[in-house]
Amino acid sequence: MNDSPFQTLKIPELTGDLPQDVSTFLISNGFWKTAKHCREVAVEAREVALRVGANPDHAELAGWLHDVSVIYPVERRVETAQKLGLPILPEEQQHPMLIHQKLSVAMARDIFGVTEPSVLSAIGCHTTLRAHADLLDKVVFVADKLAWDQDGVAPFHVEMYAALEKSIDHAAFVYLEYLWARRDTLVVIHPWLADAYQDLFKQLFLA
Numbered sequence: 001m002n003d004s005p006f007q008t009l010k011i012p013e014l015t016g017d018l019p020q021d022v023s024t025f026l027i028s029n030g031f032w033k034t035a036k037h038c039r040e041v042a043v044e045a046r047e048v049a050l051r052v053g054a055n056p057d058h059a060e061l062a063g064w065l066h067d068v069s070v071i072y073p074v075e076r077r078v079e080t081a082q083k084l085g086l087p088i089l090p091e092e093q094q095h096p097m098l099i100h101q102k103l104s105v106a107m108a109r110d111i112f113g114v115t116e117p118s119v120l121s122a123i124g125c126h127t128t129l130r131a132h133a134d135l136l137d138k139v140v141f142v143a144d145k146l147a148w149d150q151d152g153v154a155p156f157h158v159e160m161y162a163a164l165e166k167s168i169d170h171a172a173f174v175y176l177e178y179l180w181a182r183r184d185t186l187v188v189i190h191p192w193l194a195d196a197y198q199d200l201f202k203q204l205f206l207a
């Protein structure tokens with residue numbers, strides 16, 4: 001990791017207990033609130049996974065790791081992604097908050113040693129989802145929105161829980177539709193989000 005941008009981070013000695021290691025990492029970098037959010041998403045992701053037949057251990061792991069990269073301030077995310085050789089879309093250049101899902105994948109793999117492809121995939125689209133998302137992608141996407149990290153209760157919370165009774169696709173679509181209805185007010189529309197919206201719309205309503 002000599003030329004890695006990660007070498008400037010405060011990385012505590014890893015114990016192999018991933019929840020413990022992620023918590024310690026975030027807290028020692030001053031991100032208490034993110035540590036709490038990651039724990040809540042991990043708990044929610046396990047519950048959603050058990051409900052829909054996804055791997056609960058993988059869901060929990062992805063929940064713990066999904067936001068580790070928020071330790072990079074928004075203004076350093078493009079530069080960090082470039083140093084890591086990550087592909088950056090024009091929409092991500094324009095709204096660097098969106099790059100954190102890709103940065104979290106690199107950190108999960110290179111700092112925490114995660115190699116499970118489905119876990120890395122779920123971390124990598126937890127904000128936007130993507131077309132043809134697999135089950136774990138949707139589980140972590142939904143869990144992140146149910147464990148809302150903004151003030152108050154998410155405006156779509158009740159509807160999303162109710163939709164989960166039908167299917168994980170219905171639950172994921174609640175948030176996609178919520179954003180889609182507000183797309184004129186978004187800083188950018190990430191192409192993966194647009195693809196996910198159209199993909200799930202077709203599957204749920206046109207099939």
Ligand SMILES: [Fe+2]
Binds near residue numbers: 066067100126127
């Ligand atoms: Fe996130």
Ligand SMILES: [Fe+2]
Binds near residue numbers: 037066067144
């Ligand atoms: Fe999150």
